Amino acid sequence: MTTIQPTLVRAVPNEALHRALSDRKRPTRPSSWQVSLIFFWRALLKFKHVPMQIFDVTMFPIMMTVMFTYLFGGALAGSTSKYLYTLLPGILAQTVVFITMYTGVAVNTDVAKGIFDRFRSMPIWKPAPLVGALMGDTVRYTTAATVVTVLGLILGFRPDGGLFGVLAGLALLLFFAFSLSWIWTALSLVMQTPESVMMTSSMILFPLTFVSNILVDPETMPRGVRAFVNINPITHLVTAVRGLMHGNAETGDVLVVIAVALALNAIFAPLTMRLYNNKNAR
Amino acid sequence: MTKAEYAIEVMDLRKSYGDNEVLKGIHLRVERGQVFALLGPNGAGKTTAIRILATLLRFDSGTARVFGHDVVAEAELVRSRISLTGQFAAVDEELTGRENLIMIARLLGHSRPAARNRASELLAAFDLSDAADRQVKTFSGGMRRRLDIAASIVVTPDLIFLDEPTTGLDPRSRNQVWDIVRALVADGTTVLLTTQYLEEADQLADRIAVIDHGKIIAEGTSRELKASVGDGSLHIRLRDPKRRHEAERLLAQTLDVSVHLESDPTALSAQVSDAQAVGQTLIKLAHAGIEVSDFSLGQPSLDEVFLALTGQPLEDESIAAKEHVA
Ligand SMILES: Nc1ncnc2c1ncn2[C@@H]1O[C@H](COP(=O)(O)OP(=O)(O)O)[C@@H](O)[C@H]1O
Ligand SMILES: [Mg+2]
Secondary structure, X not given: OOOOOOOXXXXXXXXXXXXXXXXXXXXOOOOHHHHHHHHHHHHHHHHHHXXXXXXXXXXXXXXXXXXXXXXXXXXXXXXXXHHHHHHHHHHHHHHXXXXXXXXXXXXXXXXXXXXXXXXXXXXOOOXXXXXXXXXXXXXXXXXHHHHHHHHHHHHOOOOOOHHHHHHHHHHHHHHHHHHHHHHHHHHHHHOOOHHHHHHHHHHHHXXXXXXXXXXXXXXXXXXXXXXXXXXXXXXXXXXXXXXXXHOOOOHHHHHHHHHHHHHHHHHHHHHHHHHHHHOOOO | OOOOOEEEEEEEEEEEEOOEEEEEEEEEEEEOOOEEEEEOOOOOOHHHHHHHHOOOOOOOEEEEEEOOEEOOOOHHHHHOOEEEXXXXXXXXXXXXXXXXXXXXXXXXXXXXXXXXXXHHHHHHHOOOHHHOOOEHHHOOHHXXXXXXXXXXXXXXXXXXXXXXXXXXXXHHHHHXXXXXXXXXXXXXXXXXXXXXXXXXHHHHOOEEEEEEOOEEEEEXXXXXXXXXXXXXXXXXXXXXXXXXXXXXHHHHHHHOOOEEEOOOOOEEEEEEOOHHHHHHHHHHHHHOOOOEEEEEEEOOOHHHHHHHHHOOOOOHHHHHHHHHHO
C-alpha cells in the first residue's frame, strides 16, 4: 500500500525537450535505394563496433589457409606450392561459403529484438533492412576472399589465368555466395534463436564443404562418397573457380554454378521476402 | 467518408492465436491531443492491440482506424503519422546512441547534416549527451528507454504508441519518462500508452481504459474510474484497541462508507471516495479523544480496481508473469 501521494502538478516540460519536440517538419521520403544504403551503412558500423566480425573474415581464413597448406600440402602433393595450386581456390570457396552463415544469424538477431518492429512501423521500403544487410555481407565476402587470395600469392600460389582469371574466379564465387546466403536468411526467419540458425547452417555446410573436392582429389575416395562429391554443387563451384583462375575452365562447370546460383535466387529470395513480410504479423 | 475526428477509432476488434482469443471485441476512441492509457495486467492483450494499431499485426475482424485511415488498407499512410515505442527497447545495441538516432533520422529522409543536428538536439533534450558515443549495450534501462523514445520522435509524430514505457524503471527514470510524455502532449502529439500501474495512468492520462482478458471492462477519466473504487484506501491504527468500535461508527458516519475491521485489533480500513473528508474524520477522532497511532491514505492499486470492477482479484498467473519479466 502506498502512503499519501500528493497529486503532482503537471510539470512544465523542460525547455530543450520542448524545442526538440516543436520541430514537426517531415522530410521527404527517401527512395528504396537510399534506404537500403542506410542499412548498408548500419552493417558497416557493426564492423567497426564488433571487431570479432573482422576477425571472422580475416584471421579465420588466414588460419585455414596456413593450416591446410602446411598440414596437408607436403603430405598430399609433395610441395606446398604444388598443393596451393589446387588447394587455394578450394580454401577460398570454403571460407566464403562459410561466411554466408553470418547473414542468417544477423537477420535472426534483429527479428528477435524489438528493432524489427520499429523498422516495420516506419514509412520506408519494407525489404530495405534485408537488402542493406546483404550488401554488408558482400563486403565481408570480398574482404575474406581478398585476404585469402593475397595470402595465397605470398605463400606461393601462382595462378596460370593471371589477373583476369583470378578476378573472374572471385566474381563467380561472390555471386554464388550471395545467392547461397538467401537460404540462411530464409532459415533465420523460421528459426527461433541465432544459435539454432548457426547450428543448422553449419550442419548443412560442413558436409557440403568437406565432402567435396576442396581438400583432396575425389579419385582417391570410396565410390559412394565420390558419387556425393560429384553431385555436390560446392565441387562444381570449386572446379569452376580453379578453372577460371588457371585459365582452363570448362564452360560446362561455370554454367552449372551460374545455374545453381540463379535457381537459389529464384527460390529463396522471394521466399525470404515472403517470410520477412509475414514475420510476427499473424 | 468519415471525418477523422479521432486519432484512434477501433470497433469490435478481434484477434485469436489458434484457440486463444486474445482480443474479444475491443472498442476504443481516442481524441486528438489526448493521453489515453490502456491499463491492464500482463497478458491482457495490450501489446497485441498496440501492434495492430501500429500496422504490424493482422487481426481477424473488426476495424481499426488511425486519423481516419484504415490500418490495413492504408497502412503506409498510417505509418507516416505514427511512431512506436515497443515494450522492449527497439534500438541497436551495438551502435552508439548517436548512431541510432542518425540512422532513424536518415531513414526518415533527413540529409546527413540535418540528421546529425537532430541527433544532437534529441540527445541533449533527453539528457543523453554524455553517453551519446557509447554503445547502447552499456546503457542503463532508463537511458535505453529514453533513447528508444527519442528514436520515436526523430520526426515528431502525430500519434505515439508507448507500450509499458516505465515497466522495470527506477523512480527517477520513470519520472523522466513521464516528463517526456507530458512534453509530447503539450506539443500536440496524441499518446496511447499501456501500463500495469493505476498510478501511472492516473498521473498521465486524460482517459483510461481498463483491459482484462482481451476485453475493455471499464473506460473513463481517472476520476470516473476511481469513483467506482473509491479515491483510495484509508488505513488507521489506534493506540487503544478498545476504542475501535467507537472509531468504526465515527468513520462510517463521516465518510459514509462501510468500514472494514482488520485482523490486527487496532486497525481499521475503508475505501474512501472523497479524500477531503479524510481530514475531517481525523479531526473528529481527535475531538472524541481517540488516539491514532498511524494512518495512511493510498491510491487504490490495480488489484483494488480489478476487485471493484470484476469482483475478482488479479490472477496469480499475471503476478508470476510479472516476476518473470522483472
Ligand atoms: N505470437 C503469439 N502467439 C501466441 N500467443 C500470443 C502471441 N503473442 C501474444 N500471445 C498471447 O496473447 C495474450 C495477450 O498478450 P499481450 O498482448 O502481449 O498482453 P499484454 O501486452 O497485455 O501483456 C497472452 O495470453 C499471450 O500469451
Ligand atoms: Mg505487453
